[in-house]
Amino acid sequence: MATEERLLSVRGLSKAFQLRGRVSRRLVALDDVSLDVRTHEIVGVVGESGSGKSTLAKCLVRLVEPDAGTVEFHARDVLSLRGRELARARRQMQMVYQDPYSSLNPLMSVGAAIAEPARVHGLVRRGAEGEHVREALDVVGLNAALAARRPRELSGGQRQRVAIARAMAVRPELLLADEAVSALDVSIQAQILNLFASLRDEHGVAIVFIAHNLSVVAHIADRVNVMYLGAIVETGPTKEVFAAPGHPYTAALLDAQPGRHRRRTADRPVLRGEIPSPLNIPTGCRFRTRCPLAQDVCAEQAPPVVDLGGGRTARCHFASRHIEQSLSSR
Amino acid sequence: MTGATVIPAPPNAAVEQVPLVRVNGLTIGFPAANGTALAVRDVAFEALRGETLGIVGESGCGKSLSLRALLGIVPQPGEVLGGEIAWDGEVDLLRDERRLRSMRGREISMIFQDPLESLNPVFSIGDQLTEVLRLRAGLARSTARLRAVELLERVGIPSAATRLRSYPHELSGGMRQRVMIAIAIACGPELLIADEPTTALDVTIQDQILGLLVELQQETGLTVLLVSHDLGVIAQMADRIAVMYAGRVVETGTVDEVLLTPRHPYTAGLIASAPGGTAALAGSRLQSIGGSPPAISELPPGCAFAPRCRYATDSCTEVPMRLDRGPGEHASACPVVDADHEQGRDDGD
Amino acid sequence: MSVVASDQDQLDAALDRRLARVGRRSARWRRFTLEAGIALIALVIVASIVGEFVYPNPNAQDLAQALLPPSLAHPFGTDNLGRDVLARTLAGTWIDLGVALGATYLALVLGVVCGTVAGYFRGWPERIIMRFVEVVLALPFMVLVIAIVAIMGPGITGVFVGLTIGGWGFYARLARAEMLVLNEKSFVHAAQTLGYSHWRVMWRHAIPNLIRPSLVYSMSDIVLNITWVASLSYLGLGVQPPTPEWGSIIADGQSYLLNAWWISTLPGLVVVIVGIGFSLVGDGLADRLRARRAVVR
Numbered sequence: 004m005a006t007e008e009r010l011l012s013v014r015g016l017s018k019a020f021q022l023r024g025r026v027s028r029r030l031v032a033l034d035d036v037s038l039d040v041r042t043h044e045i046v047g048v049v050g051e052s053g054s055g056k057s058t059l060a061k062c063l064v065r066l067v068e069p070d071a072g073t074v075e076f077h078a079r080d081v082l083s084l085r086g087r088e089l090a091r092a093r094r095q096m097q098m099v100y101q102d103p104y105s106s107l108n109p110l111m112s113v114g115a116a117i118a119e120p121a122r123v124h125g126l127v128r129r130g131a132e133g134e135h136v137r138e139a140l141d142v143v144g145l146n147a148a149l150a151a152r153r154p155r156e157l158s159g160g161q162r163q164r165v166a167i168a169r170a171m172a173v174r175p176e177l178l179l180a181d182e183a184v185s186a187l188d189v190s191i192q193a194q195i196l197n198l199f200a201s202l203r204d205e206h207g208v209a210i211v212f213i214a215h216n217l218s219v220v221a222h223i224a225d226r227v228n229v230m231y232l233g234a235i236v237e238t239g240p241t242k243e244v245f246a247a248p249g250h251p252y253t254a255a256l257l258d259a260q261p262g263r264h265r266r267r268t269a270d271r272p273v274l275r276g277e278i279p280s281p282l283n284i285p286t287g288c289r290f291r292t293r294c295p296l297a298q299d300v301c302a303e304q305a306p307p308v309v310d311l312g313g314g315r316t317a318r319c320h321f322a323s324r325h326i327e328q329s330l331s332s333r
Numbered sequence: 334m335t336g337a338t339v340i341p342a343p344p345n346a347a348v349e350q351v352p353l354v355r356v357n358g359l360t361i362g363f364p365a366a367n368g369t370a371l372a373v374r375d376v377a378f379e380a381l382r383g384e385t386l387g388i389v390g391e392s393g394c395g396k397s398l399s400l401r402a403l404l405g406i407v408p409q410p411g412e413v414l415g416g417e418i419a420w421d422g423e424v425d426l427l428r429d430e431r432r433l434r435s436m437r438g439r440e441i442s443m444i445f446q447d448p449l450e451s452l453n454p455v456f457s458i459g460d461q462l463t464e465v466l467r468l469r470a471g472l473a474r475s476t477a478r479l480r481a482v483e484l485l486e487r488v489g490i491p492s493a494a495t496r497l498r499s500y501p502h503e504l505s506g507g508m509r510q511r512v513m514i515a516i517a518i519a520c521g522p523e524l525l526i527a528d529e530p531t532t533a534l535d536v537t538i539q540d541q542i543l544g545l546l547v548e549l550q551q552e553t554g555l556t557v558l559l560v561s562h563d564l565g566v567i568a569q570m571a572d573r574i575a576v577m578y579a580g581r582v583v584e585t586g587t588v589d590e591v592l593l594t595p596r597h598p599y600t601a602g603l604i605a606s607a608p609g610g611t612a613a614l615a616g617s618r619l620q621s622i623g624g625s626p627p628a629i630s631e632l633p634p635g636c637a638f639a640p641r642c643r644y645a646t647d648s649c650t651e652v653p654m655r656l657d658r659g660p661g662e663h664a665s666a667c668p669v670v671d672a673d674h675e676q677g678r679d680d681g682d
Numbered sequence: 683m684s685v686v687a688s689d690q691d692q693l694d695a696a697l698d699r700r701l702a703r704v705g706r707r708s709a710r711w712r713r714f715t716l717e718a719g720i721a722l723i724a725l726v727i728v729a730s731i732v733g734e735f736v737y738p739n740p741n742a743q744d745l746a747q748a749l750l751p752p753s754l755a756h757p758f759g760t761d762n763l764g765r766d767v768l769a770r771t772l773a774g775t776w777i778d779l780g781v782a783l784g785a786t787y788l789a790l791v792l793g794v795v796c797g798t799v800a801g802y803f804r805g806w807p808e809r810i811i812m813r814f815v816e817v818v819l820a821l822p823f824m825v826l827v828i829a830i831v832a833i834m835g836p837g838i839t840g841v842f843v844g845l846t847i848g849g850w851g852f853y854a855r856l857a858r859a860e861m862l863v864l865n866e867k868s869f870v871h872a873a874q875t876l877g878y879s880h881w882r883v884m885w886r887h888a889i890p891n892l893i894r895p896s897l898v899y900s901m902s903d904i905v906l907n908i909t910w911v912a913s914l915s916y917l918g919l920g921v922q923p924p925t926p927e928w929g930s931i932i933a934d935g936q937s938y939l940l941n942a943w944w945i946s947t948l949p950g951l952v953v954v955i956v957g958i959g960f961s962l963v964g965d966g967l968a969d970r971l972r973a974r975r976a977v978v979r
Contacts, residue, residue, distance in 0.1 A: 051535035158625040188391035189562060193606035193621030200618060217536065218565075218609030222619065259540035260609070262565025274537045277505050293537075404875050408865065409804040437877030445868035453869045455890045464886075465876050516876070526875075 009078075010209050011040040011063070011096075011177060016072035018058055022282070030281050032058040033069065034233045040177065040209050045199070047224025047241060048213040049256075053281050055233035056213045060181045063211070064096055065089070076177075094124050097170035101182035103162035107154040113140075113165050114150030121172045139172040140165075142206065143198060160191035167198065171206070178202070178210045184219060196223055217256055221245050226314070229253045232281060232289045237322075239315030247324045249309070249317035252290050254327050288320065295330055296321050351422040352379035353524060353556045354403065359416035361398055361407055363629075370630040372411065373399050376582050377656065378575040382523075385550070385557040387571030387588070389564060389603070391626055395580040396560045400526050403558075404443060405433050438469045442517040446529040448509035452501035458485075458512045459497030462519065470520045484515040488545060507538035511545065518549060528560045543570060564607050568592055576600045579637035580629055581654050586663030596665035599638045636667070644670045716966025722959030726775060726952060733772030740773035740926050741765060749942045759944035761934060770926035771949040777927045779956070781838060782907035785845035790900050792846070793853025794893060798884050800854065801861025811854065818851035827910065831919045841920045845907050852903075853896050860892035894971045901964025905957040912953055928953050 018033040032055045040046045050056045061067040063074060065081065074081040081092050100106040107116055117139050118132040127135045137147040143164040154162055163183065170178060180199065184192045200223060202208050214220050220227055220241070227244050229237040229252065237250040248254040255274040257263070276293045279285055285292050291301040300320055309322035321329065361373035373395040380386040388396045401407050403418055403426060418426040426433045445451040453461060459481060466477040478497075485493035488511040501509055510530060517525060527546065531539035543566065549555055561567050567574060567588070574591040576584040576599065584597040595601040605620035624641040627633060633640055639649040646669055654666040733740075744764035752759045758767035796815075800808040818826070827844035834840035864870050873887045912929030914920035921927035923934075928949050935945025 051537065160625050188626070189564070189603060190391060190606045190622040191625055193608070193619040194623070196608065197618045197621055215535070216608075218607070222608030255537060259537045260565065261536075261539065261543075261563055262568040262609075274540065277507055277538065278535065401871075406871055406874050434877060437875055439877060441875070443872065443875040445872060447868055451868035451872045453873070453887050453891065468882075469877055513872070516872070 008042055009039055010042045010044075010076065011211075012073075012075040012078075013038045013063070014073045014075075016059070016062055016069050016074065018055075018062060018067060018069045028282050031233050031284055032281060033062065034284075036072070036230075036233075036235055038228050038235065038238065040211060042176070042209055043203060043207050044226065045203055045210045045212055045224050047220035047227040048211065048230060049215065049217050049220040049227060050230030051215060051256075051278060053232060053278050054230040055281070056215075056230050057181055058233075059230075060098065060179050060211070060213055063179060064093060064098060090124070094120075094173045095175050096177045096179060097173065097175040099163075099167055099170050099178060099180045099183045101185050103159060103166045103186070104154070106166050107162060107169075109154055111153075112150065113152050113154070113157070116154075116165065117150070117169045117172050120169060124173050126173060135172065139168040142171050142202070143168040158191075159187055160194055163187065163191075163195055164198065167195075167202070171202065171208070175208060178208055179213070180210060181213045182215065183212075185214060185216065192219070199223060217245075217260055229256065232279065232284055234289060234318065236290065236319070237315075237317040239311070239313065243313065243315060247327065249311045249315060249322045249324055249326055250290075250319045251294050251296050251321070251326055251330060253317075254330055255293075288318075290319075296326075350381050352419075353382045353421055354558075355379040355419040355422070356399070356403070357417050357419070359399055359402055359418065360414045361395070361402060361411055362414045363411050365630045367630070369414075371414075371632075372580050372629050373402070374580045375655075376416070376577070376580075378582060378585060380524075380556050380558060380573075382556055383550070383554045384572040385559055385570050387567035387574045388558065388560045388577060389562065389567045389574060390577035391562060391603075393626060393629065394577040395629075396577045397528050399577075400443075400528060400558055400560060402427070403526065404437060404441060405430065438465060438522075439520045440522055441524045441526065442520070442522045443526040443528065444510070444513045444517050444530050446532050448506055448513055448533065449501060451513050452509055454501055457498050457500055458504070462497070462512070462516055465516055465519045480519075481515075484519055485512070488512070488515045488518075489541075490515075505538075506534050507541065510534065510542055514542075514545065514549070518553075518555075521553065522555070524556045524558065526558045526560075529562070530559070531566065532561070532563070539566075546570070564592070564604060565609075576603070579627055579632060581637065581666065582656060583638065583654065583666045584664065585656065590663040594663075596663065596670065597638075597667045598642050598644050598670050599667075600665075602641075638667075715962045716970065719959045719962025719964075719966055722955055722962065726956050726959070727779070730772040730775035733769060733775075737766060737769030737772065740769040741924050742769075749938065751942070752944050752948070758948040759942065761931075761942070761945045762938060767931065767935075767945055767948060770931050771928065771952055773926040774928045774931060774949070775952075777838065777921060777925065778908055778911050778929075778953075781842050781845070781911045782904050785842050785849065786900050786904045786907050788846045789849035789903075790853050790896055793850035793855075794857040794889060794896055796850070797854035797857025797859075798861050798888055798892065801858040801865065802880065802884050802888065808858070812858070815851040815854045818848065819855070823848050827914070828919065831914060836919045836922060838921055841911055841914050844914075845910055849903060849907070852899070856896050856899065857889075857892055860895065861888060864888050864891060898964055898968040898971065901960050901967060905960045905964075908953065908956060908960075 014037045016033050016036040020030040020032060022028045022030055036055070036059060038046065048056050048059065058067060062069045069082070076092055076096065079092070084092055114136045117136045118127070121127045121135055122129070122132065136150050140147050140149060145161065145164050145168065149157070149161065154165070157165065184195050187195060196219065199210060199212070203210055212220060212224055224241045226239065227241045228235045229244070229250065231252050237244060237248065237253045239249070244253060245257060248257055259274060274293055279292055285302070287303050288294070288297070288301040288306045291297040294301065298320070304320070306318050306320045308316050308318050310316055311322060311324055323329070356379065357377045359373055359376040360371060362369040362371050376395070376399050378386060378388070388400070390396045398407065398411070402413050405426070407413055413427060416427065420426050424432050452458065462481040462484065463474070463477040466472045466480055467474065472480060481497060482493045485496060490496055490508060490511050504512065531542050534542060546557065547570070550557060559567065559570055571588050573587050574585065575582045576591065576597065578599050584591055584595065584600045591600060592604060595604060599622070602620070602622035606622060608619060622641050627637055627640070633650065635650040635652055636642070636645070636654045639645040642649065649669060652668065656664045656666050657668065742765065747760050747764040748762055750756055750760045756766050756768065758771060761767055796811045800811040826848045830844035830847055831840040834843055870883060870887060873883045911920060912927070912932065915927045915929030916933040918933070921930055923930055931949045932946045935942065938945055
């Protein structure tokens, strides 16, 4: 796709929350996060709890104001926008949430929920809402007759489709999907994943797809960002990253995927320990407390961003495309 | 588990092993507006000693409910309407409530999905662990304390002795689930029922917990009934699988039989729906199953899967679902695809 | 739902921040609430203990000293029979607090046990228990209590029984509602699967988790019951003269309200102080417990 251009560009995004209490503590949610989204591209963000992936989504639409860094959308700094400009940028970046049960107003009919944002943004004339709602429902593969229903009369999958229809109704250029399929059953999850792929293919929308489930991200994303404790530790084209991870955390995450090993044996090396608290991030490399490759240097120096070629980078002192071999030889 | 893996006995095997639990015809109903809604219908499965039976299905398919019936804790106002649960070929747990009560926590124990909610928030984990040891294993207070530390160490909790004083909210999700496992194995049970034990956990922690379960199984010959919606978890943990849909078992067999050569269209659809499951490449579409599972109060007549099934014929809406062979072999409840399932699996779009 | 989901979210975030700020400010005040309440109650209790020694006989009459206004010798003045009002008020503390506390907590225990049993077993135990609760709650409290006192005959016992029977229903309803929630929690299932007896599951595992709202409510219930004991005695249904009791002291002073205001007013002030004390403790306790719950997430 030669027409691909940079749509969203994030540089050095950082956010820490001050927790009040007897002792004031600092929770580091994001630390120097950079990522790019091109038009028509699906960019995955994968990480476990505490990785900061949800804070990232909130910073992008300015629900949370970052402490440092820039977010450029169409080469305009989103963080400095005010008033109508901000409203316009918001329209072009729409969120889809995890829980379709709570993101829809239970008292509002499906049609009204979809028509409202379009009307507020002046995208549709009064009286023409019906047609607009029909189109939006058609985009997500729902029957137009559902417009009269209330959310509680719909199944979980239908509700998530309505939430997506509402987001698509204002003709955004970017969808931010925050765990958008995590609450769904496998068979429904597959339908919604296919829907996201078709929105990109047929309507040209770019998608930032945030999820904890690696296989979901691996399936849908063109490029992937792996987050750990508030930082992106590895990024690159999805297929290549998961075929030959460059960061030991990516390798461990991949190895921990259920079903990857057909027979579970007790002695297979598993990632030791738990994710440290974001209140107390390890010095040097944040992954070193669990890393099988950790050396003294990892505690002393923060690892550099190593360019692995082909648009791939990893934040590790020992980053290489053969990290799995180093891991298994240990 | 490698050592304890049960290979399906060849037809000429001399002695057939008596399953530790054999469930037959289990039916559980809930009162509904139009009479009784059957959340579990005619469910049958069995587990041999030392093996892991995986029960897989989507939410509301009745998988958790069936296992709760084993322990006699079907939530009100649900009611077991029929069937039998044979323990070790002898006792029918559905009819011998006294025996069942004495077995709970001793011979059969259970772990749950949400490790925060499955520990009592107002007591320390030491209290909860010693409680079961004193009450159910009959240990004295001092020995119970020592044994509690041993158990916490066994399940991989660092500085176990000091951890006894911790409250559930002070522990991470993974640690809580380890405590729950320690409580469950405190009396050396023969059967462990694990209801989505890792669903609420991060994937690297899930890996540790599953590893712990396998270790315990290898050490003690524990039989595990594992409920999960995640085919990946089931694939790596289970020896045999029962797939449930809309309150019924639609397919059973060994893990290889069911996952590699599924006979029921629902099983095949489930496998094809899972991203990464059948090595679907990025960019390709998943073969999703259309529609959504029916509510148990309004099941269609005949096969409950028929409205979503690509292979459905007119007869599907008339003939009720029924497993074609007894459990223990690869059995499916679909008479249509069964005859030519090879073809059925391959012509996917 | 507002314009776009994201706007709604921003609104929510702003609201959260504001609530957090208000929360922090009132947290300081709340800490103070609990302690202030305890201090007020303690003040009255300590005074009544001291009173035991200073006024060994609160009913001592001295007609020569009748209807004296407050002075150093008689801080609350004297009544028409020349009895020291402060002495009688302090002596009445035990009866009023005792009956009110006793009736409240007997009602709480009865109600919580019944409600827990109803919520745990459901089915016919629930139907029977909750039918009784409905009857108790359907009758106006005052009518019920007065009817019971009328049946039992005036006196402390009648008041005690009346307040208990009138009061347990609410606790039962509260406990049942909480038990229904706990029925869904897996730690209750876990306790069942470990083979603990029903009694143990309820007593050890459920009740410690469902009793907090009842405890908080009981604080305001005590206040109400203190006024009920006083009111019933005032009406002549409760404590009989000459036993000193707040309500009867106030009732006695009523006829002298115009020329000896202190007989009714100053004991009334003590009732108000105790009432405020328990209310503050209730508020403070509610916030403490809520805060603890929040930590538990």
